[in-house]
Amino acid sequence: MASHRRPKQPSRTRVTVLTATAAAAVALTSQAAQAAPKPSKDQVKAKTDALYEQAEKATEEYDGAKDKQKKLEQEIADLQDKVARGQSDLNTLRDGLGSLASAQYRTGGIDPSVQLFLSSNPDDYLDKASKLDQLSAQQIEQLKKVQKKQRMLAQQRQEASTKLKDLADTRTELGKKKKEVQAKLGQAQKLLNTLTAQEKATLAAKEERASRDSARSVLGDAKPASGRAGAAFQAAQTKIGTPYVYGASGPSSFDCSGLTSWAYAQAGVSIPRTSQEQANIGTRIYSQSDLQVGDLVFFFGDLHHVGLYAGNGQILHAPRTGTVVRYESMSTIGGPFEFGVRV
Structure with missing residues (x-):
C-alpha cells in the first residue's frame, strides 16, 4: 500500500536566500534602467x-x-x-x-x-x-x-x-x-518618437533657420553658370520645398540623384540616374573655389550624395527623408566634399 507523505516544505534559510536573490535581481534591473537614461x-x-x-x-x-x-x-x-x-x-x-x-x-x-x-x-x-x-x-x-x-x-x-x-x-x-x-x-x-513635441519643433526650427541662411548666402556673388548648368539650376530652384522620397525622380518628390537628373533633363541634358554614375560624366572640379553654379557636387567617399552647387559654399539638394529640397551649406552635409562635375 502506497504511503502518502506531505511534501517537504522549504526551509526558512532557503526562503530567505530566494527572497534575497529576487530582491537583488529587482535592484539590478532598476540600476540598469537608471544607467541608460533617455538620450538628449x-x-x-x-x-x-x-x-x-x-x-x-x-x-x-x-x-x-x-x-x-x-x-x-x-x-x-x-x-x-x-x-x-x-x-x-x-x-x-x-x-x-x-x-x-x-x-x-x-x-x-x-x-x-x-x-x-x-x-x-x-x-x-x-x-x-x-x-x-x-x-x-x-x-x-x-x-x-x-x-x-x-x-x-x-x-x-x-x-x-x-x-x-x-x-x-x-x-x-x-x-x-x-x-x-x-x-x-x-x-x-x-x-x-522618443523626443517630445517641443524637442522636435526645436530641431525643425534649427534646420529651417540654416536653410534660410543658406538661401540668403546664395544671393551674394557667385561665378556665373554655363548655359546648361544654369538652366538645370533654375529648374531645381522651382522645386524648393518639394519633399524627399527615396527612389523618386520627380516631379512631385525627389531623392538626391533624382533631383539632379531631373533638373538636367529640364535643360535638355540626359545624365545617369545614380550619384555614382553621375560622378563619371563631364569634367571633374576638385577645388571648391573653382565651382560654378549648377555644377554637380559629390559628398562622402562612396559618392552616395549629390547636389547642385548654388554659389558661396552652398548647395541646392534633396537631403534625406523628412526634409524637402532646400539650400544648405556644404560644411553641414555630414560628409566631406569629394569633387564637382561640370556637365
Missing part, C-alpha cells in the same frame, strides 16, 4: 542623421538596381521583337526554298538531299551541299541564308535567356535594398 535631442539627432546617411546610401543602390531593371526590361523586349521578326523571316526563307524544290520536282526530279533538308536542320547538310552537282546556285544561296538566320535566332534567344536571368537577380536585389532602406528609416523614426 542632440544625441537623437546624431543617431538619426547616421541612420539617414545609411538609408541614403542604400537608396542610391536601390536606384541603381531599379534603373538596371528598367534597361533590362527594354533590352529583353527589343530582343524578343527581333526574335519574332527573325522567325518570320526564317519562315519566309524556308517557304522560298520549298518553292524552288517544288519547281524542280515539276520539271523532272527533285534531289533526295533537298527533300531531306526540307524536314530537318540544314546545319550539317550545308557543309556538303556545295559539293553536290544536283543543287543549283540559287538553292545553295537560299540554304546559306536559312543557316545564317537560324544561327542568329539561336544567339538572340540565348542572349534573351541570359538577360531574363539577370533581370530576376536584379529584382531580388531591388527587393533587398528596398527592405534595407525601410529598416533604416524605421529605426530613425523610432528614435525621433
Whole structure:
C-alpha cells in the first residue's frame, strides 16, 4: 500500500536566500534602467542623421538596381521583337526554298538531299551541299541564308535567356535594398518618437533657420553658370520645398540623384540616374573655389550624395527623408566634399 507523505516544505534559510536573490535581481534591473537614461535631442539627432546617411546610401543602390531593371526590361523586349521578326523571316526563307524544290520536282526530279533538308536542320547538310552537282546556285544561296538566320535566332534567344536571368537577380536585389532602406528609416523614426513635441519643433526650427541662411548666402556673388548648368539650376530652384522620397525622380518628390537628373533633363541634358554614375560624366572640379553654379557636387567617399552647387559654399539638394529640397551649406552635409562635375 502506497504511503502518502506531505511534501517537504522549504526551509526558512532557503526562503530567505530566494527572497534575497529576487530582491537583488529587482535592484539590478532598476540600476540598469537608471544607467541608460533617455538620450538628449542632440544625441537623437546624431543617431538619426547616421541612420539617414545609411538609408541614403542604400537608396542610391536601390536606384541603381531599379534603373538596371528598367534597361533590362527594354533590352529583353527589343530582343524578343527581333526574335519574332527573325522567325518570320526564317519562315519566309524556308517557304522560298520549298518553292524552288517544288519547281524542280515539276520539271523532272527533285534531289533526295533537298527533300531531306526540307524536314530537318540544314546545319550539317550545308557543309556538303556545295559539293553536290544536283543543287543549283540559287538553292545553295537560299540554304546559306536559312543557316545564317537560324544561327542568329539561336544567339538572340540565348542572349534573351541570359538577360531574363539577370533581370530576376536584379529584382531580388531591388527587393533587398528596398527592405534595407525601410529598416533604416524605421529605426530613425523610432528614435525621433522618443523626443517630445517641443524637442522636435526645436530641431525643425534649427534646420529651417540654416536653410534660410543658406538661401540668403546664395544671393551674394557667385561665378556665373554655363548655359546648361544654369538652366538645370533654375529648374531645381522651382522645386524648393518639394519633399524627399527615396527612389523618386520627380516631379512631385525627389531623392538626391533624382533631383539632379531631373533638373538636367529640364535643360535638355540626359545624365545617369545614380550619384555614382553621375560622378563619371563631364569634367571633374576638385577645388571648391573653382565651382560654378549648377555644377554637380559629390559628398562622402562612396559618392552616395549629390547636389547642385548654388554659389558661396552652398548647395541646392534633396537631403534625406523628412526634409524637402532646400539650400544648405556644404560644411553641414555630414560628409566631406569629394569633387564637382561640370556637365
